[in-house]
Amino acid sequence: MRIAVAGGTGAVGRHAVAALRAAGHEPVVISRGRGVDVRSTAGLDAALEGVDAVIDALSVETLDGAESVEFFRETTQNLLAAEARAGVGHHVALSIVAIDHAPFGYYAGKVAQEELVGVGEIPWTILRAAQFHEFAAQMYDRAKVGPLRVAPRMRTQPVAAREVGDALAAIAVASPAGRVPDLAGPREESLVRMVRAYARAIGSHGWIPAVPVPGAFGRAQRDGSLLPDASATLGRETFDQWLAGLRPPR
Numbered sequence: 001m002r003i004a005v006a007g008g009t010g011a012v013g014r015h016a017v018a019a020l021r022a023a024g025h026e027p028v029v030i031s032r033g034r035g036v037d038v039r040s041t042a043g044l045d046a047a048l049e050g051v052d053a054v055i056d057a058l059s060v061e062t063l064d065g066a067e068s069v070e071f072f073r074e075t076t077q078n079l080l081a082a083e084a085r086a087g088v089g090h091h092v093a094l095s096i097v098a099i100d101h102a103p104f105g106y107y108a109g110k111v112a113q114e115e116l117v118g119v120g121e122i123p124w125t126i127l128r129a130a131q132f133h134e135f136a137a138q139m140y141d142r143a144k145v146g147p148l149r150v151a152p153r154m155r156t157q158p159v160a161a162r163e164v165g166d167a168l169a170a171i172a173v174a175s176p177a178g179r180v181p182d183l184a185g186p187r188e189e190s191l192v193r194m195v196r197a198y199a200r201a202i203g204s205h206g207w208i209p210a211v212p213v214p215g216a217f218g219r220a221q222r223d224g225s226l227l228p229d230a231s232a233t234l235g236r237e238t239f240d241q242w243l244a245g246l247r248p249p250r
């Protein structure tokens, strides 16, 4: 099958692309770096020619609710409209576990995305995944107060992006299934420990203070409200196994 992966160069999208290729399918990578912009729609119709299903693994780097909602609304609407023009039969959206359990700017965009997919014309599947092991690297790169790197206090049950990519590829070649069970990792971790362990693994030995995020979202991060529930499917690779597989620093 010919399957487009929007965000196919990202932390999870690249694994969906690899899994599709390994299974003998034909992935079409959609990203600005590959000349397709889902916001402006430049190159989008051409990319969806002959495509059977679309996996949406796009993301935007923002904590701002309005920006997140604008990004996920615009990209979802543009994808669904282009899919309708191209006769695509299955839209697969990747979302995040517990996005509706606490108010958070980025999550507002994901809630808007899920709503649009759910009322859209294209038959759909939504998979909610827990934070990726790679989230430790994303936090290390992005969570800063001035020049200081910080680690937010959070209980999480992280999953390997590779396993999420494998799941997305399998979902995309199957029939649309609506909301499927959440996907999380094999065990609970502390995000603070993950970020510090990732920093050491890449040869960075600076101090990374643990910070409680203020407000209701921070409380939800700390009290376990953002963990998956008992119905979640669990991946196999632990955070420490993922970390051990990282290339050592040069």
Ligand SMILES: NC(=O)c1ccc[n+]([C@@H]2O[C@H](COP(=O)([O-])OP(=O)(O)OC[C@H]3O[C@@H](n4cnc5c(N)ncnc54)[C@H](OP(=O)(O)O)[C@@H]3O)[C@@H](O)[C@H]2O)c1
Pocket: 006, 007, 008, 009, 010, 011, 012, 013, 030, 031, 032, 033, 034, 036, 037, 038, 039, 040, 056, 057, 058, 059, 060, 094, 095, 096, 097, 110, 129, 130, 131, 132, 134, 135, 138
């Ligand atoms: N990170 C996590 O821990 C986590 C956990 C669960 C679910 N998720 C969800 O998984 C999805 C992917 O997250 P990620 O962390 O893999 O993202 P990411 O690494 O930041 O990758 C984002 C991808 O989107 C592409 N992109 C962004 N804007 C675009 C545009 N206007 N047009 C075309 N392509 C565009 C980027 O490529 P270009 O920059 O080249 O355009 C890149 O391929 C998100 O929806 C996120 O909510 C993430």
